[in-house]
Amino acid sequence: MSRPLILPSGVLxxxxxxxxxxxxxxxxxxRQAIGLTLTMLANLAAHYSDEYADxxxxxxxxxxxxxxxxxxIAAGYADQxxxxxxxxxxxxxxxxxxxxATISGAIPFAAGIILLIGLLGGWVYSMPPIALERRGWGELTNALLGGLLMPLMAYACAHDTPPLRVYIQLMPIVAAALVCILGVHWADRHADAQVGKYTLAVLxxxxxxWWWWLSLALAYGLPVLLAGWIVPIEVLIACLTTLPVGLYTAARLTRTNSPAPGATTMVxxxxxxIVGYALVAFAGHPIIK
Structure with a gap:
């Protein structure tokens, strides 16, 4: 129930x-080790609640x-x-x-707030009575939890409250997470429809x-639009090297039931x-705040 194939994406x-x-x-x-541990615990809690609700x-x-x-649960190894x-x-x-961690100062207050929002978000994503994933809001919620809050937790553990610029830098990651979750829900669409779980694939x-293509366009287009002033050129170049993977995913959308293309694109x-920002860090040219 821990979904060991998915947990590493949280680390990523x-x-x-x-x-x-x-x-x-x-x-x-x-401090980063503490932040990562807490983040993965919240992620694990979300997986267990999702197993129960789904x-x-x-x-x-x-x-x-x-x-x-x-x-x-379906195989009888566990129950709800x-x-x-x-x-x-x-x-x-x-x-x-x-x-x-927050009270002791092991992590900043901002990181504690992000952790709390993420934990609550994981619950309302799948658990009744809200169950956003059954109301057409699951994809966006999931993408924001994984593509925005998890990286924000790491940043907050390093430099306290993230500036607006960091939120903008993470928008391509949110879009990439959407590419993945849309593929997952497309694979599950028939089962979801039978139980009244209204994902975007069902709706x-x-x-x-079209939602997929928009997500892919944002994942690749935003770094192009933001390059040089919010997104470093190194990040743009690194993203463009993955373009063949993105194009392959675009060509396979709704033509395969496998979630692999979307997941591969996100990864x-x-x-x-990661590589692009690491190059900036090692080159000693901090991003302008």
Whole structure:
């Protein structure tokens, strides 16, 4: 139920924030270790709550490790009550750990607030009565949690309250996360439709490809538009090296049930941003604040 194939993407998203923070100046690696641990605990709690809430659709879906949930409940290895208990326990550990880290000064106050928002966001994403993923808001919520809040947590642990510029720098990552989650929901669309889970793939059918194409356009287009003044040229060049992957994904949208193209594009773009900002940091040219 921990979804071990998905958890590393959370580490990758956090690493994007670390790279941006490094480009702005030196960071405390001990503080980053605490921030990453708390972030992954919140991520784990979200996975358990999602397993609980999506037991109905996961029982009908094809499990790939990326889409269809973990399959643990459907296979009889666990039940919903275990998933709920795990979500509550891990959420409690995250809250207590976050409170201790914030009060003790191990992480800045801004990081503690981001952690709390992320933990709550993970719950309202899938858990009733709000269950945003069943109301057409799941894709955007998921992308903001993974593509924005996780990197922001890393940045806040390094330099306290992130400036507006960092939010803008992370918009291509949010778009890349959308490319991935749209692919996951496309793979699960038939199972989701049967249980009344209204993802964008269920609501729009094959026309969801327009949302996909828009997300891809933003993931690649924003670095082009922002290059040189908000996004470093090094990041733009690194992103452009992944363009063949993005083009392949664009060509496969709604033509395959596999979530792999979208997930691969997201991973490739996250790695590109990490490399680009790391080059800026090691070159000793901090981004203008």
């Amino acid at each position: 998203a956090y690493a994007v924030g670390v790279a941006i923070a490094l480009a702005d100046g030196p960071i405390d690696w001990g 037991a109905d659709t996961d029982a009908l879906a094809h499990h790939t490790g990326v889409s269809g949930g973990s399959g643990a 009550s275990l998933a709920l208990r795990a979500a509550l326990v891990v959420s409690g550990i995250t809250l207590l750990g976050g409170a201790w 729009y059918g094959a026309n969801v490809r 490739a773009l996250m790695l590109a941003h």
